[in-house]
Amino acid sequence: MTEPTTRPPRTRAHAVADTPVFSPAAVVASCVGFVLIGALQALYGPAIPAFRREFGLTPSAAGLGLSAHFVGGVSGVLLFDRLYGRIGNRRILAASHLLMALGAAGFALAPNWPTALATALLAGLGFGGIDYGLNQLFAVGFGHRSTAMLNVLNAHFGIGAILGPALIGAVGAAHYPAVFLGFALANLPLLLCLKGVRDRAPQPAGAAGTPGGGPVLARSLASVLAVFVALYVLHVGIEAGVGGWEPTHLETVGYGAGAAATATSVYWLMMTVGRFLVAPLALRFSAQSLITVSCAGMTGCLLLAAVPGLAPYAYAGVGLFIAPIFPTGLPWLHRAAPRARRAGALVIAASMVGGVAAGPLLGKAIEGAGIRAVPLLLSAVSALCLAATLWLIHVTRTRPAVLVPGPGAPTGPRT
Structure with a gap:
């Protein structure tokens, strides 16, 4: 008579590992967030004629608005990367949405061009945090479906990039402050959906047999x-x-x-x-x-x-x-x-x-x-x-080699 098999007790670690990174509502909110960041990036160009008239700018000076946005975006990616895994995903994403909303509202209400550039930088900071945070979480949060879900997420960025200029064209460049203000307000309801985002995401799979390329030496x-x-x-x-x-x-x-x-x-x-x-x-x-x-x-x-x-x-x-x-x-x-x-x-x-x-x-x-x-x-x-x-x-082809150096072996550059 064979003894009955027993399953190992489920630990808290197992429960965390089985918890989805995103609830269905959070997935939808993430896609809406990417529509918003796509629209924000695309709004500056069609609004340039209005910037120039309002602030008396040359074409190159007006173009600094998008440059400030990108500088803020790069800074946001690097800043929030330092915070990733330390303060929780919900806080990172909430701070990013708030920064983007404040920056967009400030840009709409700016009394002069230096203030407008500073607020565009602030909006870019939030933009970078959302771009990095959601891409990072989607890349590890859906298992073998992560690549598919990332394509869906980034497709919504394209939807925003198409809708942003169309909206400016519909209302007229002179009314760009109202468009930026509406965009800022649209960020706020998304904060309510962040409770559906898991605070600690799983680590990327590193098994040698993982499809799509094994870990490198x-x-x-x-x-x-x-x-x-x-x-x-x-x-x-x-x-x-x-x-x-x-x-x-x-x-x-x-x-x-x-x-x-x-x-x-x-x-x-x-x-x-x-x-x-x-x-x-x-x-x-x-x-x-x-x-x-x-x-x-x-x-x-x-x-x-x-x-x-x-x-x-x-x-x-x-x-x-x-x-x-x-x-x-x-x-x-x-x-x-x-x-x-x-x-x-x-x-x-x-x-x-x-x-x-x-x-x-x-x-x-x-x-x-x-x-x-x-x-x-x-x-x-x-x-x-x-x-x-x-x-x-x-x-990155799977290698039959030792992937983790032993004690005393060089570990390679820190990244």
């Missing part, structure tokens, strides 16, 4: 992080480069201003659609496979964009292929380098830096090569993204 960690950062800087540079230069390129090769503007709107729309489309694919295919296809497709479409008759359609294809890279790369990074606690903050901050640096760097290259070379220049950058992806696949 300590001696490879710095190189892997550097290449991930490069991939994010380069692909966000392409994203911003196409968004900024597509209208000019299309007009140069013979399209009207209206057609060029419409084609650029379609490019941004396809980025949003692409993230929704890839969500079910992420449940069947590994992150590295999706990113490889994305980089290859993006490179091919940019080459086709050099053909004037195909350019508007090719740029739409670029939007479709580039869409999954940002959200799909984060779970891969967490699985490949689970010991690098700050890895997510590094690549998210790098993506913001890439968006800021793309304009002047690409502009300098265009001065020498000409407007018609825009898609070819961007295709060269896209080819570097593909090369970086292939290298990462090779290095």
Whole structure:
């Protein structure tokens, strides 16, 4: 007669591990939060004519509003990364929403341009905290569904980026203070849903058999992080480069201003659609496979964009292929380098830096090569993204090696 099997008693640690990171209401609130940060980032550009009239600004001075937002965003990512795991996820997200609301309201009511810039920096600080906090939690909080959920989350950023300018266009740039105030108020109800966010998120899975790439050896960690950062800087540079230069390129090769503007709107729309489309694919295919296809497709479409008759359609294809890279790369990074606690903050901050640096760097290259070379220049950058992806696949492939150094062994750089 066999003895009955007994199950080990459930401990408090087991109960915590089984607790979902997000309640259904918190998932919805997170998606709404990403609509709001997408709208905030996109509101500055259409409101520039009103800034210039109200404060008597030159074009370059007016452009500092978005620059202040991005500086605040990078600072918010790095600041809240320092707090992540120390004061609880709910407090981090609540502080971020409040900072963004205060900054947006302050920007709407600012009596002069220096005050407006300071409040844009404050709004950016909250923006960075939400961007980092939710991306970080979605990357580890849904198990094998994390990649799919990250694509859904970031697709809502695209919805906001489309709706923001449309709202400014509907009410008129002169009424931008009312839009910013409405945006600030829309943050406040989301605070009520934060009780559905677990205060302590699980650690990223680091098992060697984890799909999407195994942990890397300590001696490879710095190189892997550097290449991930490069991939994010380069692909966000392409994203911003196409968004900024597509209208000019299309007009140069013979399209009207209206057609060029419409084609650029379609490019941004396809980025949003692409993230929704890839969500079910992420449940069947590994992150590295999706990113490889994305980089290859993006490179091919940019080459086709050099053909004037195909350019508007090719740029739409670029939007479709580039869409999954940002959200799909984060779970891969967490699985490949689970010991690098700050890895997510590094690549998210790098993506913001890439968006800021793309304009002047690409502009300098265009001065020498000409407007018609825009898609070819961007295709060269896209080819570097593909090369970086292939290298990462090779290095993060599961290795039959000791992953944790023994006592006295070097542990590699702190990250």
